[in-house]
Amino acid sequence: MGLGRSQITDRPFGNRFRIHGRPSVHEGAHGSHPSPGLLLKRARAYHGGRQDCQPLRRQSTGWGMDDDGGAPHARSRTMQTHPSPPPSSARSRFLRAFPSLIAALGLVAGISAVPASAATPSTYFGLGDSVAAGTGGTDYTGPAGCLRTLQAYSTQLNGTNAACFGASTSDVPAQVGTAVNPSLRRVTITVGANDVGAGNVAQVCLGPDAGACQSAIAASTADLQTLPGKLAPMIAAVRAKAPNAVITLTGYPLLFTVAGLPASQRLVAAQINAATAQLNLTIASTALQSGALYADVTWRFLGHGIGSADSWIHRPDEPGLTPGAAFHPTSKGYTYGYVPAVRPFVG
Structure with missing residues (x-):
């Protein structure tokens, strides 16, 4: 989808975005065969x-x-x-x-002009942080420190999962590789939460210290103001390494279904959801201004946050929870939340 035909429309609650247009398809050059x-x-x-x-x-x-x-x-x-x-x-x-x-x-x-045994390089890479890596899924694979799982949306969509737990915007370009990769046609990126300390906010604000919670939210809000200046050069760096790829950034789900929480937790949960919505808005606007696309996942998770009867987000107090999985999507969250939201951009 070219930017010239893209629009972003802000809707109340959840910051849904309407994006029109279609990415161009790069056709291969003609060979030496007769017309x-x-x-x-x-x-x-x-x-x-x-x-x-x-x-x-x-x-x-x-x-x-x-x-x-x-x-x-x-x-x-x-x-x-x-x-x-x-x-x-x-x-x-x-x-x-x-x-x-x-x-x-x-x-x-x-009869095919290309031998069936010929290796086909991946044309789709999934980059970014732990959410892009699939942390919180059930089948862990790859480097132990990256906490990748087979439930990652890029893996489910037949792409290469190059994301890693803890990654920030500065880490993403290296995930493409050291050399230019002209074979890439689609790149998706989920990143930004670590740049603004979102994980720290969730952890601190579920504790008993209300003052520490408000301080964490204030620090995250301040970091959010500098995020566009990190996202834009990151997109440019990825584009330099994948010059033929359509680049799509994704948002994050709201962590809480506030109405299902105890009354004592609702205010803080609503504040965290609001901060996540602002993070998504910043990612979306910067992506579109930088010539990339944006895939909204927020509305697909509505009614499936922590506090709901069918949460697609791991609670931090779940028995036997894998380290690092708290506040990340479950396998259902990746399969029914992220995959259908991202599929139109990589199909």
């Missing part, structure tokens, strides 16, 4: 005007919104019209007469 159009013309002449070989046709209507006002969804479809198999004798003559057509289109009788 597919010329080959098709020859093939039709060979078969007396038969129209067995049809080119691929794409119908695209752009990106839209779910009817309930949620994250954008893809309304484009790639429609493929495959050739009808000719009779066996004609098919044999066709294969002998037009090997270059087979190589150019790779569509006849299941």
Whole structure:
């Protein structure tokens, strides 16, 4: 989705965003084969005007919104019209007469111009902090310190999970790698919470010291003012390493379903939710101003925060909780919250 066709609309409660437009698709360069159009013309002449070989046709209507006002969804479809198999004798003559057509289109009788065993580099990387890493899921993998799990949204969407627990904006560019990676077509980033001390706010404010809680919130609010100056150069650095990629930043879920909490905790929980909403607004506005996209996850978690009957956020007092998982999404949170919100941006 190009910025020229993007809009951001702020809605009450949860800071939902409406984003229109569609990212451009970078097509590969033509090879040295004869023009597919010329080959098709020859093939039709060979078969007396038969129209067995049809080119691929794409119908695209752009990106839209779910009817309930949620994250954008893809309304484009790639429609493929495959050739009808000719009779066996004609098919044999066709294969002998037009090997270059087979190589150019790779569509006849299941023959591919690329060997099936050829390795395909990942075209989608998931970068960022512990939420991007999938911390709080059930199946941990990769470097122990990064707390990555198979429930990470990038992994579920067939991408490469390069995120790491504790990462801030300054750590993200290195997650792409040391060299330019032109094969990347999609990059998602969840980051910013560690830059503003969000985890510390949640921990301190659930303690008995109300003064310490207010001090933590004030410090986080001050850090939020400097976040755009960190996000923008981070996006530029990632773009320099992945020049062909569409970059999408995500937000964070509100941690609490306030109405389900004890009365003594509701005020602080509401303050933390409000701070998270401001964090999301800052990430969204900076992303769009920097030529990136924004995927809103907030509304998908509504009714599933701590305090609800079906929380998609780990409570800090859960028995047997994995270290680092408190205040992170559960496996259900990643699967039903993040994955559907991010999918339209990487599909």
